[in-house]
Amino acid sequence: MLEIKNLSASIAGKPILDKVNLTINKGEIHALLGPNGSGKTTLLMVIMGMPRYEVTAGTITFQGKDITNATIDERARAGIGLAFQRPPVVRGVTTRQMVEICSGVKDEGKTMALAERLNLVPMLDRDINQGFSGGEAKRAEMLQLLAQNPDFAMFDEPESGVDLDNMAIVGGAMAEILETKEMRRTGDRNKAGLIVTHTGHILEFVNADFGHIFMHGSIVCNGNPRDLFAEIRENGYEECVRCNKCQQ
């Protein structure tokens, strides 16, 4: 579904991504682990096509099409979705409007049903993200992605700033977006996903199939996400660099 080849990118002339290679097939959920500042968020932003990031080398192919130079909205309409870590406040645009924009139709019943499930009914007529708590902002991101129904969904630190109750709601919504709730086997699913996390807590609610350690703008190790986390908890991220097994 998504193929990234030798991708390098910079922001304001400063290199951030360095020759990233990653393939995500239909039905696969990948977790990207790494310390703060390693470039995980940048990778998501580059996949989404944010213009302040400049692709200096490599290609991004989605559903067989080269989207390296596509605009953000072209990628969104092609089936890529993104849940932001810190979504911006958009004054004058309500949560309800955002749901309608995402789903492409005005369906009062559907909007209300989604909002009820995510406990966001009181937020529907408020400006999106205006005065939202951490949990509300994350749930609002899930609400929009559920309405958007992307084939490939990216989640940037979905557990950050979220308490345990909210994490269960967010995790439940992610599982629904990624079709892992009903279809536990990779081959049965039509969706794919990439989850950025540095704590790994969210993986207790969404089962990822593959894990990658991301450091200094590159993928430095691949493996089972749970094993990778166990290793990180024990020895820290620097051990991944020293170990270097994956690179051999």
Next chain:
Amino acid sequence: MSAIERLKGKRAEWRAAAEKVKDKPAKFGPDVDLSTFIDPAERPEVATLKSLDNQMREAALYAGVDADETYRSGSYFQVDHTPIYRKVQEAYEGQLEIMSTNEALEKYEWVQDLWWTAVPVDQDKYTAKAEMEHTGGYFIHVFPGQKIEKPIQACLLLAENNVSQNVHNMIVVDEGADCQIITGCTVNTKVEHGIHLGISEFFVRKNASMMFTMIHNWAESFDVRPRSGTIIEENATFINNYILMKPVRSIQMFPAAYLNGDNSRARFNTIISGKKDSYIDVGSKAVLKGKDTSAESIARTVGYDESQIYARGDLISYVNESKAHLDCRGMLFSDKAQIWAIPALAAVGAPQAELSHEAAISPIAEEEVEYLQTRGLTKDEAMSTITRGFLNIDIPGLPPVLKTYIDHVLDAADKEAL
């Protein structure tokens, strides 16, 4: 002495005062030569608004005046110099009256006594012309204690080119009464050039409430000089909504609300979209004189093309127990456009008065546009959605019918811009 005879004497006084300032330019805005306009032909009255020609109905509708009066309690319609229609719907008879101000002046001495008390006749050459060549205007009087749920509508339309429409309007919302008024000032599509001088004097009596909404739809070579004043009595509330979305050559106005009564409240909501080479100088002034008075002035302006917008806001307090706030924000979409936000606060002998303002002119944040793009909107659609949201002022207590109507006007202008 009859009211008509009394009026002659009053007219002489007003005209003498007007005569003295007939060449006095306004403090703000470009000076307009008033000598070039013609007198239009009188127009026949109509039995229903539905019988107006399509062009007029459409122009009126765009300014919020609905020819199908189902959702209105009463209507006034004036074309050029002629009041052609006024009606109070049957269900509201005995609750309010609507007529032209010419009729009201001849009928009521108390109207004569209120005339030129909220706006000075000798303000400038535009008030002078409105007095010396008075060509109608609406008089709306809501009787004491009446709660009028459906809006009252008034339309001042220009159908001929090169006409100076010099209307003088008066609204009196009597003690304990409550109403919403929609005024549409507009032109037929063939009208390119002309001037509208609109004097508006409003009186919101003790414990009364009035929400006044005015839409201006003018033409690219049209000049507009409204002069408005509202006197607000004890425990009364006045809300003024103003919307300008279409190009105009020049408009200059600075409506004032005088909060004379204790515990009176006023709020101005102003939405302006400057297009083409429009010169727009629009302010609002709240003068707080009563105890425990409060005022709020909210303005949202967007400047396109080569437009110049001056968004003024004066808050003046003479009493300690008063509060007022001004919130003026602008967005500029062209490197040839200008927005000037000019707030002014004054506490006069009132050290405990609380007056504040926030004014900002800033671009649309890129991250907001990108956020909407990640949800599938193109960049243009995202910017339009954010701009539309920026203009979407939350007006507390706005009745659903008025909200729908304001949304309709903003949406229509938005579609036209796209």
